[in-house]
Amino acid sequence: MDKKFFRITETIQMAEKILRHFNNMGIKFLSKKNIFVFLIALSAIVISVFLLRNYLFIEKGLKQNALSKQEYDQNYVSGVIPHHLVAKSIIEKFFNELSKENYPQEIVLLSPDHFNAAAVYGDKLITVNASTTNLESLAIDNALINTLGEISNLAFSDYAIKNDHGIMNILPFIKQYFPNTKIIPFLIPVSFSLDKTKNAVENLSKILPDNSFILASVDFSHYLPKNVADFHDKKSIRVFFNFEEENFSNIEVDCPQCLYASHYFAKLRSADNYIEIDHKNSQDFSNGEILDSTTSYFSVLFSKQRTTSEISDYPKTVLLLGDIMLDRAVKRLMDKNGLLYPIKNIKNFLTGIDIVVGNLEGPVVTNPTYTPSMSMKFNFGPETSDLLHYAKINLVSLANNHTLDKGKDGLIQTKELLGKRKINYFGDPISCGEENIYKTDGIVLVGLNKTFPTNCTQEQIVKLVKNVKRENSSNFVIVFIHWGEEYKPTSNAIQKELAHSMIDSGADLIVGSHPHVVEEIEQYKGKLIFYSLGNFVFDQYFSKETQEGLAIGLEITHKNALIRLFPLGSNKSQLHLLYSAERIKFLENLSSKSPTILKNQILNGMIVVNTP
Numbered sequence: 201m202d203k204k205f206f207r208i209t210e211t212i213q214m215a216e217k218i219l220r221h222f223n224n225m226g227i228k229f230l231s232k233k234n235i236f237v238f239l240i241a242l243s244a245i246v247i248s249v250f251l252l253r254n255y256l257f258i259e260k261g262l263k264q265n266a267l268s269k270q271e272y273d274q275n276y277v278s279g280v281i282p283h284h285l286v287a288k289s290i291i292e293k294f295f296n297e298l299s300k301e302n303y304p305q306e307i308v309l310l311s312p313d314h315f316n317a318a319a320v321y322g323d324k325l326i327t328v329n330a331s332t333t334n335l336e337s338l339a340i341d342n343a344l345i346n347t348l349g350e351i352s353n354l355a356f357s358d359y360a361i362k363n364d365h366g367i368m369n370i371l372p373f374i375k376q377y378f379p380n381t382k383i384i385p386f387l388i389p390v391s392f393s394l395d396k397t398k399n400a401v402e403n404l405s406k407i408l409p410d411n412s413f414i415l416a417s418v419d420f421s422h423y424l425p426k427n428v429a430d431f432h433d434k435k436s437i438r439v440f441f442n443f444e445e446e447n448f449s450n451i452e453v454d455c456p457q458c459l460y461a462s463h464y465f466a467k468l469r470s471a472d473n474y475i476e477i478d479h480k481n482s483q484d485f486s487n488g489e490i491l492d493s494t495t496s497y498f499s500v501l502f503s504k505q506r507t508t509s510e511i512s513d514y515p516k517t518v519l520l521l522g523d524i525m526l527d528r529a530v531k532r533l534m535d536k537n538g539l540l541y542p543i544k545n546i547k548n549f550l551t552g553i554d555i556v557v558g559n560l561e562g563p564v565v566t567n568p569t570y571t572p573s574m575s576m577k578f579n580f581g582p583e584t585s586d587l588l589h590y591a592k593i594n595l596v597s598l599a600n601n602h603t604l605d606k607g608k609d610g611l612i613q614t615k616e617l618l619g620k621r622k623i624n625y626f627g628d629p630i631s632c633g634e635e636n637i638y639k640t641d642g643i644v645l646v647g648l649n650k651t652f653p654t655n656c657t658q659e660q661i662v663k664l665v666k667n668v669k670r671e672n673s674s675n676f677v678i679v680f681i682h683w684g685e686e687y688k689p690t691s692n693a694i695q696k697e698l699a700h701s702m703i704d705s706g707a708d709l710i711v712g713s714h715p716h717v718v719e720e721i722e723q724y725k726g727k728l729i730f731y732s733l734g735n736f737v738f739d740q741y742f743s744k745e746t747q748e749g750l751a752i753g754l755e756i757t758h759k760n761a762l763i764r765l766f767p768l769g770s771n772k773s774q775l776h777l778l779y780s781a782e783r784i785k786f787l788e789n790l791s792s793k794s795p796t797i798l799k800n801q802i803l804n805g806m807i808v809v810n811t812p
Contacts, residue, residue: 669706
């Protein structure tokens, strides 16, 4: 800087000497005043030339750097963004970060097939017609599409692409940040398998140039209140980051295949590190209005550079439900309205969770008999396993007073029919042995039936829990127990004594069923006791209390367990989440019969406890 300034000064001084030389020679065509003006003008010209020269030099350098980045320095290789424009700020944040490191030559844009174009074009990746050269003034790489078409089975439809917001909402952002990038858009049908997705990504990786980018246009949890959406997102993000291939089929997002493709491509390009851009919910953009139906938004970039350590503490998720009885009036309503009648309005709620467990209040048999309305002996047909499977209920307790309503043969058939649908079971209606527990990934469930004094003694139960905890000291032990008095809003002294003894023996959480109404929550030595979750599906229409239930969602990490409270209602055995005023009233009632220390947490619908 000093040298450049010296040169400018030197130039001005030289001009001044020349003018004096002319004056000494008698050439006086300039007065002193004119000389001063001339020198000022000359200085301005010299400085302007200097600044222009430097500006052009910097511009040239920037362009060279940009070209260098396009060709050699592609740090980010794939990413995920939402496509709802409610989340425009997240999309802009994503592209702003991406543009700092990249100028992709190609962007492969993946979107869910929102409007089921696959019904017309089949189970194929859908892209633009071969003759289409651009979308929204962005060039299409037809040559690459043709090359991919030679090794993958593609369908072509401008109409499908141009009418899907998963594609069209993203194009203006690409145009703004990367106007010279070529794009290759694809819709992925809901039925497109992960094996096909994997094969397509491998083919893309082979033919795409090094400075290419795969962009997954995905929205996360749909049509649920924020507290449920947050619960579902925990598993979705864990599965995505940890690349749990076996679990992509049960995450609550609108395109699991798109997520799979973006992460798998990153792995193939040795870019398995990531930077999380944002995670929000449409509730966050609602200006304070409480929404019963929301959408979650998550955004991430996969990077070749080390950005953060692998997320290992995203939780395992468990949803615990109350009594499930599918006979009598429930059976007749399903015969009339279809097998899925009870869960029609809560299908999304039950989706995207690792373990969904309930108390199966009766046997599943091949040839069920008709059950009169007043009968207290139940049996369910083999289609029950189909209903449970569709509802994502993948674990049931058999430790209750109705499992043996068809005798020991009915119990054998129950296990066989559940097994055919890969529905796990635990607990026994009579015994309390260790062979009837269920273990998975740091969680142990113990099923117990204590409806009659002859089932298991308190001493046997305490011994069982103590042994289970000793053998699984680092695991989260849940006791799922059938006990208490029917239709009583609070527990009795015998239940409390047994509950405290089980926690003293090592239980981390106790969840009860059988009373058919929701009972209080108690905290003992830092552990929670849910004395009764009430009914999940039943035909007890005679009171409001028997047509309400509580589902509890667990997010279990190595540090703690977050327990979410989800109040449920039932109208003629058809379930729904309680919203707004109904939900608030339910939680107020629950908090009023629970210890004061839990009041605020119950009203907020979330309770945190420590894990082993």
